[in-house]
Amino acid sequence: MVADAPKTFQLDMSQWQGSLDELRGLVSERAMTGETMLLNMGPHHPSTHGVLRLLLELDGEEIVSCLPDVGYLHTGIEKNIESKSYEKAVTLTDRMDYLSPMSNNMVFCLAVEKLVDLDVPERAQVIRVICLELSRIASHLVWLGTHAIDMGAMSVFLYAFRERELILDMFEMLSGQRMMGSYFRPGGVWRDLRPEFLPALRHFLDIMPGRIADYERLLTNNPIWIDRTQGVGIIEPDVALAWGVSGASLRASGVNWDIRKAMPYSGYEAYEFNVPLGEHGDVYDRYMVRIEEMRQSLRIIEQAIKRLDTAKGGFRSDNRKFVPPPRTELGQSMEAVIHHFKLWTEGFSAPDKEVYVSIESPRGEIGCYLHGTGGNKPRRVHFKTPSFMHIQAIPVMAEGHMIADLVAIIGSVDIVLGDCDR
Amino acid sequence: MGVTQKLGNLGVVTTTLEQAINWARTGATWPLLFGLACCAIEYMSTQASNYDLARFGMELNRASPRQADLMIVAGRVTRKMAPVVRQLYDQMADPKWVISMGDCASCGGVYNNYAVVQGVDEIIPVDVYVAGCPPRPEQLMHGILTLQEKIRGERISDWALTIRQEA
Numbered sequence: 185m186v187a188d189a190p191k192t193f194q195l196d197m198s199q200w201q202g203s204l205d206e207l208r209g210l211v212s213e214r215a216m217t218g219e220t221m222l223l224n225m226g227p228h229h230p231s232t233h234g235v236l237r238l239l240l241e242l243d244g245e246e247i248v249s250c251l252p253d254v255g256y257l258h259t260g261i262e263k264n265i266e267s268k269s270y271e272k273a274v275t276l277t278d279r280m281d282y283l284s285p286m287s288n289n290m291v292f293c294l295a296v297e298k299l300v301d302l303d304v305p306e307r308a309q310v311i312r313v314i315c316l317e318l319s320r321i322a323s324h325l326v327w328l329g330t331h332a333i334d335m336g337a338m339s340v341f342l343y344a345f346r347e348r349e350l351i352l353d354m355f356e357m358l359s360g361q362r363m364m365g366s367y368f369r370p371g372g373v374w375r376d377l378r379p380e381f382l383p384a385l386r387h388f389l390d391i392m393p394g395r396i397a398d399y400e401r402l403l404t405n406n407p408i409w410i411d412r413t414q415g416v417g418i419i420e421p422d423v424a425l426a427w428g429v430s431g432a433s434l435r436a437s438g439v440n441w442d443i444r445k446a447m448p449y450s451g452y453e454a455y456e457f458n459v460p461l462g463e464h465g466d467v468y469d470r471y472m473v474r475i476e477e478m479r480q481s482l483r484i485i486e487q488a489i490k491r492l493d494t495a496k497g498g499f500r501s502d503n504r505k506f507v508p509p510p511r512t513e514l515g516q517s518m519e520a521v522i523h524h525f526k527l528w529t530e531g532f533s534a535p536d537k538e539v540y541v542s543i544e545s546p547r548g549e550i551g552c553y554l555h556g557t558g559g560n561k562p563r564r565v566h567f568k569t570p571s572f573m574h575i576q577a578i579p580v581m582a583e584g585h586m587i588a589d590l591v592a593i594i595g596s597v598d599i600v601l602g603d604c605d606r
Numbered sequence: 607m608g609v610t611q612k613l614g615n616l617g618v619v620t621t622t623l624e625q626a627i628n629w630a631r632t633g634a635t636w637p638l639l640f641g642l643a644c645c646a647i648e649y650m651s652t653q654a655s656n657y658d659l660a661r662f663g664m665e666l667n668r669a670s671p672r673q674a675d676l677m678i679v680a681g682r683v684t685r686k687m688a689p690v691v692r693q694l695y696d697q698m699a700d701p702k703w704v705i706s707m708g709d710c711a712s713c714g715g716v717y718n719n720y721a722v723v724q725g726v727d728e729i730i731p732v733d734v735y736v737a738g739c740p741p742r743p744e745q746l747m748h749g750i751l752t753l754q755e756k757i758r759g760e761r762i763s764d765w766a767l768t769i770r771q772e773a
Contacts, residue, residue: 234643263720326647
């Protein structure tokens with residue numbers, strides 16, 4: 185133990201205690217008189233997928249009201265980015281939605297590229313699409329495993345994580361890190377595909393359809409799974425839109441809204457894929473939509489591999505004002521050394537204007553608002569994250585259901601608290 | 607290999623109480639099912655099929671701190687979460703150990719800002735620090751093995767000391 189390190193934080197346990205009076209107006213009057221019971225779920229609860237805290241008002245086992253309390257993972261990432269140059273800030277975005285770091289990288293890089301008007305070569309765009317779709321599958325696998333474990337189906341978790349390891353291995357080949365690769369950089373990606381990457385990807389594409397069928401065999405027609413999920417946590421399309429629900433959770437309600445189709449980025453308009461839709465907007469439909477999305481992602485990756493051969497350009501832009509030169513040039517060219525030095529010490533400057541871009545992350549619409557200053561650091565960065573919206577919608581879905589159904593609902597909207605709290 | 611094959615037909619094994627207890631504790635640490643951020647996902651990977659934490663007698667996660675004796679602080683501890691972490695630690699029964707998993711839990715990591723506690727050791731005592739952002743499953747396992755080594759070497763006199771300090 186480091187014995188003598190000075191403490192910077194004074195623990196105040198009284199923060200964690202409160203009085204019933206503070207809840208007046210938030211819960212019904214019946215709770216004040218003790219007619220209904222108040223139950224605290226989380227922030228340490230295995231089924232809240234992180235550190236979400238829900239204050240439940242219960243009438244017997246039925247949920248009368250549900251108050252989400254977020255912020256237990258508020259990390260100050262947006263504020264931290266204000267003190268980083270644009271390229272260095274990419275590393276921080278990884279750690280928001282830690283189930284699909286690549287999507288966060290992507291939305292931030294797109295915002296920076298829009299701000300400084302930087303073009304990304306075609307090949308880099310294709311590499312990005314492959315990574316985004318792989319991370320969509322990886323994220324859905326974690327969702328599937330944890331969602332199933334919440335409902336008592338232990339084995340799905342073990343299968344899902346087995347396949348996720350294949351994806352993490354590929355990410356490690358690309359970026360050197362399993363999860364937080366920071367592989368996307370403004371102007372492209374960090375380095376080109378490794379020679380061992382494509383065979384690994386080929387192998388993954390070969391085995392994955394069978395594995396998805398295996399998950400379906402475990403769950404789709406399983407009577408227990410159907411009983412627990414069908415008709416639970418229904419959200420109507422107009423209500424879902426009103427609460428800002430997006431992604432697979434919105435599509436399960438039957439709203440055809442996928443940013444990859446509606447506002448294509450990184451060349452998504454050139455790929456053929458279906459947007460799976462649900463009908464009922466219940467937990468089961470959200471499950472089916474995500475399973476189908478994994479298949480569609482595989483389809484996109486298949487097409488992307490074919491495009492790699494013909495895609496023009498390198499793995500990142502050649503604009504030396506924004507993208508560092510290759511290592512080999514440093515020994516031969518004075519300009520390369522100057523560019524390298526400028527980019528790694530000061531970074532590039534961006535104009536004093538604001539941009540907003542949004543992409544389809546595995547969870548839904550993730551948006552990035554970026555305001556430049558004219559200097560090398562942003563004035564303000566803000567992320568519009570899907571988990572935050574989905575947590576707002578949980579009470580709408582949960583009211584009137586049993587506590588056990590709440591666990592199914594939390595799992596089905598696929599929230600990540602790092603994404604919500606940032 | 608069973609004890610009888612190892613020792614032949616001796617029939618009697620002698621050891622000290624201290625060693626026997628430490629041996630029993632080493633291979634059956636029940637971790638608290640507790641995750642904060644990114645590291646919790648790596649911790650899940652460590653538990654899952656490829657890395658199989660069950661090999662170290664650690665597959666049984668308890669959701670209740672009353673039943674757990676190892677807290678793996680997986681992720682950044684924020685100021686809002688700090689009292690919760692402390693309360694969970696206080697609720698765990700002795701003997702208990704803490705692994706600080708990842709840079710954020712160990713020292714605040716990249717987040718030297720208003721929101722993050724600069725190391726979980728500011729609120730609870732830590733036995734093993736595991737570096738990495740997030741640490742690979744192998745790194746976490748190394749941390750666990752280091753902790754097991756520490757448990758094997760614990761002395762009865764130290765247990766008494768800990769209890770007296772906390773009383």
